[in-house]
Amino acid sequence: MRELVTLQLGGFANFIGSHFWNFQDELVGLASDPESDPVFKNPYLNMDVLYRTGETQQGLLTYTPRLVSVDFQGSLGSLSSCGSLYSGVSSAPSDIVTWTGGVSTHASEPHKKNLFLRSLYEEEQENFATMNGTNSGKNDSRREIQDKDIVECLDNDVQFWTDFSKVHYHPQSLYELRGLWMDAQEFDNYGIGKDVFTGGFRGEEICDRLRFFVEECDHIQGFQFVVDDSGGFSSVAAEFLENIADEYANTPVLLYAVRGPDSHMSLRSRKQTIFKELHDAVSFSRLAPFSKLIVPVGLPFLSTSKASTFLHIKDEKPYHCSAVYAAALHSTSIPFRVEPVGPSADSGDVSGAMEVNGLIQMLAGQARQNMVAILDVSMPAPALTGKQGERSLLGSLQPLTPDVADDVEDLQAVESMTIHGALGSGGHYASVPEVKDTVHAMYEQAMSRPMFCHLSVARPPLPIPLPFPSIFGNLVGRRGELLGSPVSGSSSRGSLDVHSVPMAVKLRSSSVVLPYIENRLGNLRRFGIERGAPGAELLRSWGFGKDELDDLGETLSKMVMALDPHSQLSSDSD
Structure with missing residues (x-):
């Protein structure tokens, strides 16, 4: 088997991860539920690619994500860093190892479980009692009312990414950065995190978990x-990635550099602008060389983007924005877990298996060595109905990567598209051949087309678990179909109204990402490298010398040159 190990670093990354693993947990449950839609019982989607099997000391079989999550101490809310399955695991030792004087302990009150987490616990207790023959036969007639209360509770009160997580984690998965003595608002630049990974044995502990x-x-x-x-x-990730490159030199890294809505807040002074622009330039130029393919994700205002045409997003809520990004990441990961279909097997359910290295070689292994990909999404994807529908499927794909150019034709573009849960005529789930024929016809009619496009197709749509936010508009139906007239009632619909949605995503290597790279290169030179640059002292305080800054500029310049040899910014001359 070809396993995939997932790593999540930072608050917003873990918000995305929480939704991502909720989707996986929902798929696992639907596949084993005899009453669920048969479309979710797909033998060619191998969840073991993402999960590991295990057993507790009590003999309980476990199925947990193959995951290492890193975040601030206290970011887990009511969840223990040991998870909830292995209660006997001791907590990590204190960082204080040489102090011989008196020590006083100040313990804060533990966070209380919200309504959703309490309902999960009660449901597990009921299932345990049923397995042991001690169930009292309680009536579930109030479940609908309870679910409505849960949805309302989550939409109003999510503070931590664990508040809406329905997944059990292995005790090796959750790592809290201890001893930083600062909050998330202060941990806001590349320099402040530069020594965090190597300090206090943190790097060794995180690498041991991986x-x-x-x-x-x-x-x-x-x-x-x-x-x-x-x-x-970002600097913690750069140190971690450098370690991964040394220890696992032949294992490719697909890196998603994500941004939450609060990272795009308006800057009130020139000093703040320089501070942010230099962080963005340094962060990108340090992360990119350690990953085979880097995908920037996170729009300044997701709510007003074309990607949210049928969604009602509140930008100020990470719980909302992270759900969309997680759905896109789920869809891009589908080819990695598709079992190759032999000629004698049923090919009507899935097609287009691809490993991580295959994707990277296709997108980043061209002559121009492009290392940056754009992520596009259509959520929900339109149905495959007639020529109008065929054209709208391509048009509905909109970028989740910021600062990309519009209406730029790139004859050297390479794309990897994944479509799953597509609806055909009559509202049925379209077969793989139907989707393939539609996409091929769509490209034949397109004004411009990529040099190459790989297509992966699966019939199971994106399942919408109970803790998913109410972000669908009133033109989205129960199975994600786009309705001709709005549904009466609330303008926002959630998991009680929408049970699944068809998805289309695309990773593309294209020169339309040039503005993203050029902005960072230009800002690094203007604010940090050129003579008299206003941010030179700031970069020195972050630990960067002139030679290292020149190397960062050279890295970005080569990326620009690979995409556009005629770009003025690709020149080394200042």
């Missing part, structure tokens, strides 16, 4: 790395 998951893999296909690069976690 090693735990890697060593039990039969044949790991890659790392799916999600980092909140808007603050100090």
Whole structure:
């Protein structure tokens, strides 16, 4: 088997991860539920690619994500860093190892479980009692009312990414950065996180956790790395990635550099602008060389973007925005877990298996060595109905990557598209051949087309679990179909109204990402490298010398040159 290990660093990355693993948990449950829609019972989607099997000391079989999550101490809310399955695991030792004087302990009150987490606990207790023959036969007639209360509670009161997580985690998965003595608002730049990974044995402890998951893999296909690069976690990630490159040189890294809505707040002074622009330039130029492919994700205002045409997003809520980004990451990961379909097997359910290395070689392994990909999404994807529908499917794909150019034709573009849960005529789930024929016809009619496009198709749509936010508009139906007239009632619909949605996503290597790279290169030179640059002292305080800054500029310049050899910014001359 070709396993995938996932890494999540930083607050917003873990918000995305929480939704991502909720989707996986929902798929696992639907596949084993005899009463669920048969479309979710797909033998060619191998969830073991993402999950590991285990057993507790009490003999309880477990199925947990192959995951290492890193965040601030206290970011887990009511969840223990040991998870909830292995209660006997001791907590990590204190960082104070040489102090011989008196020690006083000040313990804060533990966070209380919200309504959703309490309902999960009660449901598990009922299931345990049923397995042991001690169930009192309680009536579930109030479940609908309870679910409505849960949805309302989550929409109003989510503070931590664990508040809406329905997944059990292995005790090696959750790592809290201890001893930082600062809050998330202060941990806001590359320099402040530069020594965090190497200090206090943190790097060794995090790498040991990663090693735990890697060593039990039969044949790991890659790392799916999600980092909140808007603050100090970008430098933590750079140190971590450098260690991964040394220890797992032949294992490719697919890196998603994500940004939450608060990272795009308006800047009130020139000093703040320089501070942010230099962080963005340094962060990107340090992360990119350690990943085979980097995908920037996070729009300044998701709510007003074309990607949210049928959604009602509140930008100020990470719980909302992270759900959309997680849905896109779920869809891009589908080819990695598709079992190759032989000629004698049923090919009507899935097609287009691809490993991480295959994706990277296709997108980043061209002659121009492009290392940056754009992520596009259509949520929900339109139905495959007639020529109008065929054209709208391509048009409905909108970028989740910021600062990309519009209406730029790139004849050298390479794309990898994934479509799953597509609805055909009559509202049925379209077969793989139907989707393929539609996409091929769509490209034949398109004004411009990529040099190459790989297509992966699966019939199971994106399941919408109970803790998913109420972000669908009133033109979205129960199975994600786009309605001709709005549904009466609330303008926002959630998991009680929408049970699944068809999805289309696309990763593309294209020169339309040039503005993203050029902005960072230009700002690094203007504010940090040129003679008299106003941010030169700031970069020195972050630990960067002139030679290292020149190397960062050279890295960005080569990326620009690879995409546009005629760009003035690709020149080394200042």
